[in-house]
Amino acid sequence: MVRKFVLISIVAVVCLAGCSEGRFPEKGAGVQRIDTCDGMIEYLQKQNLPALKSVEVWQNGYGPGVKITTKHYEILTTLLDPLMLSQVPGFMESAYLAYNAQLPEPIATTAKFTVYLFADRQQWEDFTKTFAGRQASLYCKIKAGAYYLNGACVVYNIGRERTFSVLGHEGWHQFNSRHFKFRLPSWLDEGVAMLFEAYRNDKGLFYFEPSRNMQRLGALKTMLIKNKMIPLKELIAMNPGEALVANDDAIMAFYGQSYGLVRFLREEGYGKRLSNFSQLLVDGLRGDWPLSEASKRIAADRNIPLTIRWNRAIGTQLFKQYIDSDSDLTGIEKEYITFCRKIVYHVRLK
Template sequence: MGLVGCSQPSSSFQSTISPDAGPNLNTTTGLIDYLQVEPTVRHVASWDNPYGQGLVIETRHYRVYTTLLEPLMLRQVPSFLESAFRAYQRQLPEPVSSSEPLVVYLFDSRTAWEAYTRDTAGENAEIYLQIQAGAYVADGVCAAYNIGRRQTFSVLGHEGWHQFTQQYFTYRLPSWLDEGIATLFETCRYERGQFVFQPTSNMLRLGTLKLQLLEGELISLNELLVLNPGQLLSGYNVDPHGATAFYSQVYALVRFLREDGYGMRLRAYRAMLHGAAHGDWPIEDRLLDVAADRQAVLTVGWNIQTSQALFGYYFGKDLDAMNAEYQAFCRKITYPIQLKAMHIIPAN
């Protein structure tokens, strides 16, 4: 899955630290001294592990095990994660309790990430190793590796939402909702020591959506709600780019529910997420039992029935009428987007 990332002023990458002016950043001891003064960092220590020199960094809501020791990027990781956590909480009408830290493994290379995955993922390791660039969440733990600052933070923002719901929500979410919300955290800017997420600037999703509209290949709301990850990996309707189309459309769908008509569906959207977090969805018990059991497999049938039941209850059952409004919203948000030489750029 391609991602876009987080921007920042170029001056933020300029180090004013000289070898004689501070800690030796070529050693873990020096990095500990360098990081422990960061406002979001509560504790830093060496991490003994088989994958390379490493650190463990603790913040209010995260514990990060990392072999990524590039100083300027590393110092932003704690702030990014805490900014993401606050953004996840803002999806809800009221914050969820968060006593246990979220665990992240961030490796300096794919080689180290692959070794960790083989050591910890058991029979699922080969599935995760098919990921071309990025991260995954398994058993509430996020495992990522460095693919460049922007894309690494984009992946962490996306996968971090999945981790957040695994840790704190009573119910698992259907595919369209879980993945749609995750795309809201793929793009951000760095400002005054914090990261501000900008879903309206997600040019990858907007550009793909624009292309779908131009080619007349927009997936209808009826179909979009019932798609599942298995269909995406195999290519929707024999389309090898089906997954990309799906992510762009669920990105637009979540924005539609939050923004369309001056936020007329926002209250229902938040009520739906509140129900997921606190175990209060008004749908059939047999669907709720699976949603609450994280060891149970989420089947195609569960995804279809749960999606239809939730959408019907919170947003109404006239999907044909809403589909027209959704497609109009897609045209509206992609109107300024220009496609040029296969590169997605914002209009001037």
Template sequence: TARSSPRDVIVSEEDWTYAGRSGRIIITPHFRLHTTLGDSLLLERFPRFVEVALAAYRTELGVLPEPTRRLETYIMRTRPQWESLTRALTGPRAPVYLRIPRGGYAFDGKGVFFDIGPYDTLAIAGHEGWHQYTQSTFKQPLPLWLEEGIAAYFEGFRWHPSDRTLPVFLPWSNPERFDTLRKLAADDRLMPLDELLVSRPQDLIRSADGRTLGYYAQVWALTHFLHEGAGAKYRGDLARLLADAADGRIARTLRDAVGARAARGAMSRRVGDAVFRVYFNNDLAAAQHEYETFIHAVTLPGTRHNITAGRSPLTDR
């Protein structure tokens, strides 16, 4: 068979200008990509990357629906262009997004990125693309600890060995998150599960140095735990929770289990242990033990070579 091309996903292209800068709109089956990038490695690979990422979002942790419309995505050549666009798109909320140091964000179902080099830009697009997908497609939101955990889960990718333009999503292939997790475990500084479930990353930014990175490493590990830890006992529950978010059934499930008031609070705050207790394990102490056991198993000496190869640390050590 003929080798596929990164251009195979492109349906059409048209000219576009932003603030006097020439660019183009690239249409793919599921995206409208607005860009001021010139011809470059990043522009060559970005359209195919986001399409493959979307396919991974919809299949890796459960079978999830297609977006009902093309997702609006912006990839700007420079940070000043990105800042100008951010002010136009987010209005009074712009100061929050302008504090982002690198790469981009998702807002109201849109992905907004700038070029920080091909690999790093794409890793951020893998993360923020999950947020873009859930914002545009899910009828009810996931709790933050899972929304952010899954976004970090999709940062990990490698290029296919026989096609360097085709990304392969390997959620364990994330040395940055792994190294943070391993250091937390070695220093006995892991956040307990009950604390992790009530934490918000935006609150941790204001606290002690490094706590935000620790949060992301731990929710990344929590997603892996729910997918394959404790003998994969929670894998089906995770798929059910994602399907319920997509279809708008979480609130009713919580209401039936914990009552209307607690359900409303959990849905509005997007933090707390209600969703975890109802979908995974009502015994948080038992779940904490399983989660800690999993983290210590995946961070044992000798596991990092699996991470760099994109394999689970629980296999063929």
């Protein structure tokens, strides 16, 4: 999930393929096939989904598609799966409420967020080669899932549960990139994003349950068993790109430990650090971090690419200012490791 924030232009696709603007069949005609655009539109409209505002044909160059509109999202998809498309409006609106729940007051979003959901990886890669410009080769290295870039989440189908998981994750990046005045350091941004990967569905409503995120818990337990935990002072200075060029263990450790760190700051000791953690987020939202003017400018201007050097400096500085001022973080690291062992105790590795 390496992300650089650059201004890119989307190249218009000349050859539009897929759905026609066909009307519904006249009375007495055969029932529409559900694997067609018109059939899917008719199916979704009949479901009376609370979160669904409208659905229409999406003309694009990648495959037959529909545009699903909710209160806060515009979902452009070539995935004509009735179960997933009937659930995705409610999932995204539930995620939006969960993102807002991280803040003291809800944020009113005026312009809708854009999500591209493709039926398969080939469509996703073809779109990425146009959409991501010079960075396309970097994003195409993502093994499975999604990315966030220039205001849009770009996802392809990797199965219903995992697809919704990456939508929840990337949706947080999209939400805070629009509304937070300052960009978050990597450990914080990725750690919070993983709070929205595990969920349960109850009668069309989605509830996020970080404690049931078995992917991250499994990674965390693996690193503990292998004795390959990244030291805390390195973790808070690291970004995903550094882990990506290292090895699979480094990637697993960075994400698993960032997930564990955010949960630790929210939960350990009956939430004794929750107030400080929440203030860190709120000050990032409002642009109130106590940084130098140069660092504030980089934090606020998303047209300036983030550098490893900036992330390392700010990640460490903010952690020490808001969470723990100990120079080597020895005391809090012991508590953190103990917490990690506690939350993975019940996890069975395959």
